[in-house]
Amino acid sequence: MPSNVGAYAAGPTPIQTASGRTRRSSAFFSTHNNGQYIELDDLGVATSPIGEEARYASAPKAKSKKLYIPNTLWTRLFAITGIIETLGTVGIESWIFISISNHFDDEGENSGTSRLRSFLGLYIFALLYELLLAYDALRRKNTFQLMGLCVCNLGLLIYGVIQTKEIKDTLTNLSGTIANGDTLWSQYRIALILVPVVLAVGTICMSIVTWKLRAEFSWTIYKSISADLQMSWRYTTYQVYIALLKFDFFFIFGTELQVILAVQHVVNREFILQAAMIPVAIVSLILAARFCRLEKKKSLICMMILMAVMIASFVYTLLRMFQGEDSGLLNSYHVSLTLFASLAMLLLGITLVNSVVCICNFGKGLKEHIDNSRKPKATADPENSWTEDTKSRFVLN
Template sequence: MVYRPTTPWSWSFLILAFVQSCVVLACEGYVFATFQNNLIKNNILDLKPKNDTIAAYSEVEFQKAQTRTIPTYLTLFIFAHIFLVALCYDALRLKNTIQVIGICIFNLAMLIYAAIQMDQINDANDALSPDKIQDKNLKLMETDIWGAIRPFLITIPCVIALSTVLMGVVCWKLYDEFAWRIYKHISADLRMKKRYLTFQIFIALLKFDFFFFVGFTVQFIVIVASTTGFTKNQSNTIGGKDYEFYVTIAALPITIAFLATAAFFTRREKRGVMWGVVVILFAALAYFIFKLVRMWTPTYEETYKPARRSLTTFAVITILLIILTIINAIACIMNFDKGLKPHITKRKVTDEEDKNSMTEMSAHMSQPMQSRMTID
């Protein structure tokens, strides 16, 4: 049965996410269309190094990478806002308070990313603009478009900031609704509620892990590693590309399957499998720390320069999320075999039952409090 929100605050949260997504994607779409229509694609395809030196190849590859910056940001914003709306619907369906709070934090992270996007798109415009490019004989764009797209790039973080504030207000109201639902369908036992809260945090973290890992991977593959000639040491390449390029592509579907497996076996309370999940999470943590250090190493500075600021943002957030995921995974394992499993594997509450629960809460809240003193 398809879930439908049953309260004004639930509808408000979902509609707010949807409206924000439409406005932001409309602005991103305009920026993308302006950028693509202004590119001289034939000149970019025919772009060749001036001589047979590593520096010349690096310059050409850097300029080619800049042409993919804006399309990649548009793709990420489309993915982020589809993910946001889906996550809002999922949080309301599951009555997951932690996920609702996480969505507000996620929106704040997208606000930071939108601000970073402005600087990097400005850098891409400078690298390709006929007014600012050093080689006047090399024309990759018809005109400088910064003045045309700048208002829309400013609008995006403003819309996200306003939406984040409104989401915070709605989140506060939803907290009361969901707290009553947990009281009705879990138990009044504080220890059981704490175990259920730990489980909710872990499941929510897995979902956000998915987005930030995919976002980092897409940027790395499309902007950084999709062309040849970036590495100064060509001995560790296959067909001109670093081994890391192929490892990153292979890791993407494996990661998605791994996160789904972690959620499944947490519900089933499989202790051995979950300890294996913790070990893999530590390996993922080491990988992202390695990537963060490498992108700021002088040897690979030119390789990551087209997207280094946004990649750094994604890497730092992912590292923090993985650390929190490891902590909560261990906490979930410690809660196995303590009575939580029946509550998280039983059938979901129907819309009608949820309506009845909310009606009961309203009736309970409207009852006058009895006085502690009476007069005979």
Template sequence: MAVEPLLATRAQRAFILTITLQAIIVLTMVEVKVPFTEDYKTLPCYLALFALAEIFELLMAFDALRLRNVIQLLGILLFHMALIVMAAVQIHQTETALLNGKVDCTTTINLINCDGPGSLWRAVKPFLIVVPCVIAAAWFVMMFWIKELYSEFGWAIFHVVGANPKMKRMYQWYQIMLCLLKFDFFFFVGVTMQLLIIVLARSTAEFGVTVAAIPVVLVLLALCGTAVQREIKWLMTISLVMMLAASSYLYKLVRIYEPQTRDLYATTRVSLTIFTIVAFILLFGTFAVGLRCFSDFDRGLQASKVNGQSYTPVVTKLELFGGNMSQQQGSYNGGGALAPRISIE
């Protein structure tokens, strides 16, 4: 039985094609040409978030197929559900941003901040409604192909860690950790983008602190990924401690709802709340899984972590009745013959 190369099967090609077509349709729908001003910059932020989300999802899909990572595929399904929720929430937020009551629509003709024929709200509303419908339809198609990929990728995991259930379980926790780190990146950037575009004034100290936090968090995520893969204990310890410190970012929720600052977040309160809570849950989950992965250090999994990140076609021959198992060719042993046993790398 062979482990197929990237995009060599119908299920892999169909999965990528589904995400690509959905991304093209969604980005075409949400691209609205409006001035970037204080009153209605929710729309440019909405476009920026969806552009980031669609590109991120497509890259995650290619990465999951490259790594034969079923857990990451399931994470993409959950992420896609979050996109549906975000698209639905943006309908109300966009209406709040445009029809904000700052203009007396009974005496003034204003096609930007008033409802009515020819208004901006009437123009963008159909597109805002279609977007979650398209994303939801793509989600059902993705579910079908992920089911096919689940069966296809089961053999690939065997080639990384062998048949030992304990090793397989440890490798799955490692895959979960890497997947969480990738989603941590997106939701942190999503929260930061909304704060910088919509809420924070450039002259404030909070704006500077938020900008400065971007490289710090990105470096943290990269170092944590390296530490868990290479099993570097001191670096993993620093990463876990910094995760606990970063969880203090939850204080943003207080800023969103306290009376002194709640008006600043009026047009993005719902989405920013969702992003902040999800980011905190993911960060806390990453910390917990990181502890679990830390406990698996020095237990014989490091070689599989380092060498199992890419796959080439592997041909195996099982002689069940003869009691022998040999590999004719393998990407992890340089093509040399193995002893008649299942090895755990």
């Protein structure tokens, strides 16, 4: 008895699609002992089960970048902590800034009022910049940047204590007498004390949440880098480097701003040089991050030279403040300028060392991992998962 296995019907067979339309396919019915089946040699093109229109509609579309929103418990807690802390401290500092400015408006601009406004304005900028860095760290899942924010928050707490004493002394000098200074100080004392208290609570909460996020982000990095310990170490070095550049900017900006306010003369050559340092620092730090990601060795070395020039500039500024002929202009910012310049030099020095380590890691496969992590991952599309070489058989019982 002749077997009908492998027998094919003549001519293309019409197939009814999900939309109800009947269309002819290049597929042919075959007969098997267990029933009929269809061999589909080009399913992706000729036999889409939902019709020709849906095949074009299911093509992958370019995804637009969406605003990052924390989507886990610990990322939300960190974001909420940062927002509440910033709203509280910036609100207090802004009220003090406006109140003191209105009180001394009649006296005009002098070294005392400039000093007060620089303290308060720089502090407000630091708090807002820290909130921006917190958002960036959560979006990029940079654990080391979160740790740096905890340390920075502690530093702002210490600076808040120093600021309290500096503002009290400045108010006394501007008021003329100790009695008038104490009366004016009593209006702001509680508010200025509240700022370090809020920062202390915020630092504790941020440190606890950062510890929890460390494990969460480590798992994300593990899925991207896999179990390659050397590659994980290179990626860690890169993350630390990027985080350092962001903190470098703030302390460089704070130092240069205080020097500019101390000089106070636009025609002064020193003023022009210090003012030019701010855009140079911004551009050099941005380029340093880009050149490190693209593994441009010579270009990154040029940025390292600029960082070394900045360190030399800060050393020169401190020497002038302590023993130079212009020390009188800088003495009013003695405490805060020393603090900012010292931290800027320390961070820039660490950044230079980290730059050397990053250069040693060039050409070892890290660039591909960084590029892949920056690209949006396409979702799997079952309608387009077939290749030309794929053959599928559907048994028709």
